[in-house]
Amino acid sequence: MDRRSFIRKSLTGTLAASSLGALPILDLLALPALAAGAPPLAVRQGRDIPALVRETIAALNGMESFVLPGETVVIKPNIGWDRTADLAANTHPEVVRTLVELCLEAGARRVLLFDRTCNDARRCYTQSGIRAAIDSLGSDRVRLDYMDRRAYQSMVIRGGKAFERWEFYLPALEADRYINVPVAKHHSISRLTMAMKNTMGVIGGNRGRLHHDIAEALADINSVIHSTLTVVDATRILVANGPQGGRLKDVRTTETLIATPDIVAADAFAATLFGLQPDEISSVVAGARRGLGTMDLAQVRRV
Amino acid sequence: MKASPWLYARKASQTLCLTGFLWLFLQTEYRGVDELPYPVSLLFRIDPLAALADFFAPGSFHWQLLWPSLLVLCLTVIFGRFFCGWVCPLGATLDGCGLLVGRGHRAFAPAWRRVKYLLLIGFSAAALTGVQLLGLFDPLAIFLRSLTLAFYPVYNLGLNEVFDWFYEHPVPLISPVVNQAYPLFRDNLMAFHQPIFSLGLFTLVVFLLILLLERVEHRFWCKNLCPLGALFGLCSRHALLQRTPDHLCADCQVCRAGCRSGAVRAEGHHRSECLLCMDCTGYCPEDRVSFNFKSLSRSGPGVDLQRRGIITSVAAGLLVGPVVKIGPESYRQNPYLIRPPGAVPETEFLQRCVRCGECMKVCIGRAVQPALLEAGPVGLWTPLVVPRIGYCEYNCTLCGQVCPTGAIRRLDLPQKKQVVIGIAVFDKDRCLPFAKGIECLVCEEHCPTGDKAIVFEEKGLLVDGELRRLKLPKVVDRLCIGCGICETKCPVEGVSAIRVINEGESRRERSGLVAGPYG
Numbered sequence: 001m002d003r004r005s006f007i008r009k010s011l012t013g014t015l016a017a018s019s020l021g022a023l024p025i026l027d028l029l030a031l032p033a034l035a036a037g038a039p040p041l042a043v044r045q046g047r048d049i050p051a052l053v054r055e056t057i058a059a060l061n062g063m064e065s066f067v068l069p070g071e072t073v074v075i076k077p078n079i080g081w082d083r084t085a086d087l088a089a090n091t092h093p094e095v096v097r098t099l100v101e102l103c104l105e106a107g108a109r110r111v112l113l114f115d116r117t118c119n120d121a122r123r124c125y126t127q128s129g130i131r132a133a134i135d136s137l138g139s140d141r142v143r144l145d146y147m148d149r150r151a152y153q154s155m156v157i158r159g160g161k162a163f164e165r166w167e168f169y170l171p172a173l174e175a176d177r178y179i180n181v182p183v184a185k186h187h188s189i190s191r192l193t194m195a196m197k198n199t200m201g202v203i204g205g206n207r208g209r210l211h212h213d214i215a216e217a218l219a220d221i222n223s224v225i226h227s228t229l230t231v232v233d234a235t236r237i238l239v240a241n242g243p244q245g246g247r248l249k250d251v252r253t254t255e256t257l258i259a260t261p262d263i264v265a266a267d268a269f270a271a272t273l274f275g276l277q278p279d280e281i282s283s284v285v286a287g288a289r290r291g292l293g294t295m296d297l298a299q300v301r302r303v
Numbered sequence: 304m305k306a307s308p309w310l311y312a313r314k315a316s317q318t319l320c321l322t323g324f325l326w327l328f329l330q331t332e333y334r335g336v337d338e339l340p341y342p343v344s345l346l347f348r349i350d351p352l353a354a355l356a357d358f359f360a361p362g363s364f365h366w367q368l369l370w371p372s373l374l375v376l377c378l379t380v381i382f383g384r385f386f387c388g389w390v391c392p393l394g395a396t397l398d399g400c401g402l403l404v405g406r407g408h409r410a411f412a413p414a415w416r417r418v419k420y421l422l423l424i425g426f427s428a429a430a431l432t433g434v435q436l437l438g439l440f441d442p443l444a445i446f447l448r449s450l451t452l453a454f455y456p457v458y459n460l461g462l463n464e465v466f467d468w469f470y471e472h473p474v475p476l477i478s479p480v481v482n483q484a485y486p487l488f489r490d491n492l493m494a495f496h497q498p499i500f501s502l503g504l505f506t507l508v509v510f511l512l513i514l515l516l517e518r519v520e521h522r523f524w525c526k527n528l529c530p531l532g533a534l535f536g537l538c539s540r541h542a543l544l545q546r547t548p549d550h551l552c553a554d555c556q557v558c559r560a561g562c563r564s565g566a567v568r569a570e571g572h573h574r575s576e577c578l579l580c581m582d583c584t585g586y587c588p589e590d591r592v593s594f595n596f597k598s599l600s601r602s603g604p605g606v607d608l609q610r611r612g613i614i615t616s617v618a619a620g621l622l623v624g625p626v627v628k629i630g631p632e633s634y635r636q637n638p639y640l641i642r643p644p645g646a647v648p649e650t651e652f653l654q655r656c657v658r659c660g661e662c663m664k665v666c667i668g669r670a671v672q673p674a675l676l677e678a679g680p681v682g683l684w685t686p687l688v689v690p691r692i693g694y695c696e697y698n699c700t701l702c703g704q705v706c707p708t709g710a711i712r713r714l715d716l717p718q719k720k721q722v723v724i725g726i727a728v729f730d731k732d733r734c735l736p737f738a739k740g741i742e743c744l745v746c747e748e749h750c751p752t753g754d755k756a757i758v759f760e761e762k763g764l765l766v767d768g769e770l771r772r773l774k775l776p777k778v779v780d781r782l783c784i785g786c787g788i789c790e791t792k793c794p795v796e797g798v799s800a801i802r803v804i805n806e807g808e809s810r811r812e813r814s815g816l817v818a819g820p821y822g
Binding site for chain 2: 119189208
């Protein structure tokens, strides 16, 4: 499919969806992700990763409550580094694969995966194991693509505190659903890197400049890219030497998965795995203040 | 000209070899596997000049890499200069492009043929004194380096322009097809990252000059200048494959003007000059010409090297070494002279490297760039790591895999991760935390070593009269391998706030200190 028909179809799709949404009967089926009030947060533990992913998503009423049949879904793992899965620098390939499977089962027409990597993209995609995991699905509805250098667009960030405008990756903006799948890691400046930071993988420009005011910058970009669902891979976490790691001694096995439609709550909870309080992470605080989600874990609905 | 089956065979062979080498060239790229699956630098493993450079370099001869070139020499002893007419990609390019630029028919004095031998002798003598210049004139190196540094980047830019145009201007029916084809091209026929080389234009001009020599005389380069042709010429003087008739026929003499290499002359058929193009099997009006194997005893006219010429070229060659070495050592003069990991010590490196450009083609991060004068007066086209353009990828060993002469040794991954090619140094006047009091982690974050070679120290720093606690980055000398990713990624625009210098590189001889120069 070319970009033109893609945009046209997504526009008609949105139009159709919004007109359907006007019917009162369909309101009963309204996505829980958009329900007001306390956001649901599912946390599960388990050694068998595919089962763990399925169980966690099932707790949020299944992928069907986030992805509607015929939709285009972006799954955004962290594939930033030329590191193997055991080193916890990238999202675990099995987490990614199972989420893709769930989206396909929910009837997604297309599932797109990509990340703007730090090392050579080809090396990262292969070394992370994500290339092999996606290939093993053998589905032509799934595409793990390298970033297309032509597909960035400069966007105005309304209410941006660190930036007025930045370049964003169009396929991430145009998708019907955006599923954010970070791995929870230590980070030397922002202390931890999780879901809000993972969004940096779909922006263009000189990303190094974001670090000067990392908390507000992350809040800025996440106000443009809305994560329908956030799944934090904490099957193993990088507790030091992040975000790239490289030593097994910095990796702690936590066998945990966190899923929630609230990106700030996801990061807030993930912080506790590192023995930190949500208010110790400046980007979480900035995100909550900017209305991107809830940082007070007492306010979330554990499911 | 009548059609001769030999002529078709020669053209087919040229096309096939050229296509094969171009295909290998396209495979000289990371495509998802750490070990390149094809012998991509085959072109230089069959190159006797590369073997000659290797032979003159210190250390043992790389039999394992270069045995095919000796095989080619043996075949030359039997068949003559078949390589020039049937295999050489530069020769084939000149034959093909000659039609485009126009072909001159000026008959140069036979004395011009000597130049290539004198060049070969001079370069060999220079190699004895430790200066290797063979690579500059090696036709295969010229071919591949022009391809790598000039033609391939242009080809990629051009194709990308086309793809981008159809991407940005949706044309019904055509654009969808073009957009669909893009990943296929990108992953198989194009470079993943647009190649960028500092000497692209210069290399192109050199190539075009050689091409323009076709306007003077067909295959001017091959007949008069090519040192590889000279080496083959020396080997094929007594070649077993011989032409009949071995003289100009009294009644015809068409060959005198028709022979593209000027090999058929009054005194006989010069096997050292004959490129075995097989044209004469076609244009002979009487169908007299054939090539057959004949006995060893019948030697043809020899190479007319004059004693004066030989002495001059040997003397000139022997002088090159001392003359070149009157300058300071290049790594002292240029602290940014960084060689790819696995490079042998600098003196030996310059003697081994044939400037073929394979390492520049294969480098995954575009880090390897050709030198102009950065590596001294004879370092032209040798590979440099220029971290502001690209960095050395931590888990990659490709340059060592493609180097045909062992100038860059093949390292396995654990070894490579230990090899120090330089060390990163902060410029505290530019580095954001030091200079502006702004925290930044980009270098630390990207530093690939397991135990990080860039760490933070939290310190109080006076910024605009106000004391701030800041994380200040610091290089751990014993852990830094000089990969340069910090310099590539440094967000400070212009000159990076952290730069790699060649201090402490593994290949340099040092004292036996265990802990490094400063403990």
